[in-house]
Amino acid sequence: MNTVQILFFFLSVLAIFSAIMVLVSKNPVHSVLWLIAVFFAISGHYILLNAQFLAIVNLIVYAGAIMVLFLFVIMLMNLNANAEPRKRWWMKLAGVVSGGCFLVVLVSLVQQALDLTGKETLMKEGNIGLIKNLGKVLFSDFVLPFEISSVLFLSAMVGAVVIGKKD
Amino acid sequence: MTLLAFDWLLLIEKLILIAIIVFASLGIALYTTFAERKVAALLQDRPGPERAGPFGLFQPFADGLKLITKEEIIPGSASKGLFILGPGLAMTAALMTCSVIPWSSHVELFDRKIDLQIADINIGILYIFGVVSLGVYGIMIGGWASNNKFSLMAALRGASQAISYELAMGLSLIAVLMIAGSLSLKSIVDQQMAAGHLWNIAYQPLGFLIFFICALAECNRTPFDLPEAENELNFGYHQEYSSMKLGFYLFSEYINMIMSSAVMACLFFGGYDIPFLDESKLAVNTAAILGVLALLTKIVVFIFVFMWIRWTVPRFRYDQLMNVGWKKLIPLALFNMLLTGAIILWQQS
Numbered sequence: 001m002n003t004v005q006i007l008f009f010f011l012s013v014l015a016i017f018s019a020i021m022v023l024v025s026k027n028p029v030h031s032v033l034w035l036i037a038v039f040f041a042i043s044g045h046y047i048l049l050n051a052q053f054l055a056i057v058n059l060i061v062y063a064g065a066i067m068v069l070f071l072f073v074i075m076l077m078n079l080n081a082n083a084e085p086r087k088r089w090w091m092k093l094a095g096v097v098s099g100g101c102f103l104v105v106l107v108s109l110v111q112q113a114l115d116l117t118g119k120e121t122l123m124k125e126g127n128i129g130l131i132k133n134l135g136k137v138l139f140s141d142f143v144l145p146f147e148i149s150s151v152l153f154l155s156a157m158v159g160a161v162v163i164g165k166k167d
Numbered sequence: 168m169t170l171l172a173f174d175w176l177l178l179i180e181k182l183i184l185i186a187i188i189v190f191a192s193l194g195i196a197l198y199t200t201f202a203e204r205k206v207a208a209l210l211q212d213r214p215g216p217e218r219a220g221p222f223g224l225f226q227p228f229a230d231g232l233k234l235i236t237k238e239e240i241i242p243g244s245a246s247k248g249l250f251i252l253g254p255g256l257a258m259t260a261a262l263m264t265c266s267v268i269p270w271s272s273h274v275e276l277f278d279r280k281i282d283l284q285i286a287d288i289n290i291g292i293l294y295i296f297g298v299v300s301l302g303v304y305g306i307m308i309g310g311w312a313s314n315n316k317f318s319l320m321a322a323l324r325g326a327s328q329a330i331s332y333e334l335a336m337g338l339s340l341i342a343v344l345m346i347a348g349s350l351s352l353k354s355i356v357d358q359q360m361a362a363g364h365l366w367n368i369a370y371q372p373l374g375f376l377i378f379f380i381c382a383l384a385e386c387n388r389t390p391f392d393l394p395e396a397e398n399e400l401n402f403g404y405h406q407e408y409s410s411m412k413l414g415f416y417l418f419s420e421y422i423n424m425i426m427s428s429a430v431m432a433c434l435f436f437g438g439y440d441i442p443f444l445d446e447s448k449l450a451v452n453t454a455a456i457l458g459v460l461a462l463l464t465k466i467v468v469f470i471f472v473f474m475w476i477r478w479t480v481p482r483f484r485y486d487q488l489m490n491v492g493w494k495k496l497i498p499l500a501l502f503n504m505l506l507t508g509a510i511i512l513w514q515q516s
Contacts, residue, residue: 029249029311036304056293064300064333068307068326075311075319131290131350 008048015041028074032067039063053131176279184285188265196421197227199470203421206474234414242314242407249312254408254415257305261422263298267291268429269353271439271458275451283455284353291352292340295430296333299385303329305419306387306394310404321404324485325394328384331492332391336381338500339374342507343434346370352430356438360446366437373503375435377496382427384492387420389477393485428469429462436465 018037025031039062046055087095127133138146201216204226208215216223241250266285273282288294303326310322346367347355359366368375384391395403405416432438439458440446446454483491 027246029246033249033308052288052290053293056290056297059297060293060300064297064303065330068300068303068330071304071307071311072323072326075307075323 004048007044011041011044011048015045029071032070032074035070036063036067039067050127050130053134180279180281181285184281184283185266188270188285189262192262192265192422192425193418195425195466196418197231199421199425200230200417201227202470203474203477206471207478210475210478231414235411237410239410239412240407244314245407246312246314249308250407251412253305253309253312254405254412254419255305256308257302257419258415258422260298260302260305261419261426263301264295264423264426264430267294267352268426268433269356269438270462271455272446273451274455283459287351287353290350292344292350292355292434295352296337296340299336300329300333302385302423305416306404309408309416313404313407315407317400317402318404318406321394321400321406325387325404328387328391328393328488328492331489332381332384332496335377335492335496335500336385338497338504339371339377339381340434342371342374342500342504343367345504345507345511352433352438356433356440359437360440362445366435366440368435371435371503371507373499374507375431377500377503378431378435380491380496382431383473383476384488386423386427386473388424388473390480390483391488392477392482393488424470424473425466428466428473431469432462432465438462 015038018034018041021034022031022038025034039058043055043058043063046052046058128137201223205215205223216226219225219229241247267288269282269284269287271283273280275281306325306329307322310318310320310325313319343355344350347358349355349358355367358364387394395405400406405413408416439462441457441461446458449457
């Protein structure tokens with residue numbers, strides 16, 4: 001095992017453990033904090049793949065902005081362990097079954113995907129995640145989807161302004 | 168068996184560098200608290216702390232000793248783990264910034280070229296941005312875990328303030344990046360040092376102004392110290408804290424001040440560049456030491472300005488704060504970005 005592998009397993013264990021803790025925690029604030037830990041672990045994986053830009057943007061956008069808003073809402077609504085709705089046992093069972101089905105679909109998809117068979121991951125040496133290459137690809141090969149998605153953001157912004165103006 | 172094959176010397180070198188920088192930041196922060204009280208005294212025409220040691224120089228140690236020896240109280244209704252995590256997070260986030268700041272060029276010791284920067288990553292500015300956006304968790308978690316209305320109010324204020332001003336900060340940074348064409352702080356500094364190049368403040372005066380205001384807001388300094396508005400919220404988000412946990416919160420604010428001063432010096436004022444001096448003609452080690460001194464001088468000047476503003480300007484009202492952030496700074500930053508882009512295009516054609 002070299003350093004990269006040790007880091008890979010450490011981050012994977014951290015990510016899975018934190019993800020489980022998100023589900024297990026009774027208190028919504030604890031769940032959000034564990035989710036932040038998941039994002040850190042995933043950013044660590046990005047760094048292992050030499051995608052530093054993706055790693056830091058993942059942290060800025062998800063851990064830095066979206067999760068702050070989550071915490072914000074949870075704190076404002078003063079949700080705590082007591083406020084969590086108690087579900088009946090058959091609802092929990094239904095959740096487990098449907099979640100399990102989804103997991104099976106996902107696993108089989110990844111296993112059978114033609115794009116992935118016979119490929120190796122580029123640990124530490126890929127360069128598509130560096131900001132220079134990513135920018136070039138986004139503004140040449142994928143310029144149309146990129147611009148369309150920016151129109152989507154613009155419409156969200158306009159919507160927010162409209163809602164804010166109405167009073 | 169080479170289990171972990173990498174440059175152990177590099178690891179040791181970096182560890183020593185990290186230790187030096189962290190302890191230096193803590194030491195400077197210690198004396199920044201002293202400087203704050205002295206500057207306040209100067210502006211209010213009173214002597215300030217002067218009893219402990221010559222000129223009151225031992226005052227920060229006395230303060231620290233007081234904080235450490237005070238009784239530590241964790242409120243019974245507080246969420247204990249998070250209550251302890253809060254100040255720790257605030258301190259960690261404050262100290263993490265220093266890893267990408269280029270403190271000087273390189274020194275040569277024992278035939279090794281040692282860069283005086285912990286990590287020259289090619290996303291340096293985004294890293295700082297990420298750490299800044301994490302800094303808000305210290306306040307939020309601390310305020311929430313205290314289980315106190317006023318703390319929670321202050322934490323929510325602090326978080327919304329930080330998010331609002333991060334946007335304008337990011338937009339003002341984009342203009343700098345367009346000029347530099349790089350995200351690495353080291354190469355931005357090197358560009359400003361190169362012959363025929365002015366400091367970025369000459370190209371980006373508006374950008375600097377916006378960045379400076381946002382830095383004030385991100386450090387929770389007056390006129391943006393809404394999270395600890397003591398006359399509205401008793402004491403702010405750290406109301407329930409005592410002893411060294413309170414000390415960590417107060418201290419992390421000073422470290423944030425030092426780090427944001429260092430970032431401003433690097434981005435807009437040439438970093439470790441000494442004006443009107445060609446560093447390449449000096450011996451390597453001399454140039455490095457002079458560079459550190461130059462950067463420290465710039466940091467001290469910025470910290471003084473921070474304090475000057477704190478003891479001169481009154482605090483914003485909450486709605487005014489949001490108005491300034493969203494309706495003034497963001498449009499200005501967007502305008503600045505477009506203007507910079509247009510000028511760059513015009514120069515290229």
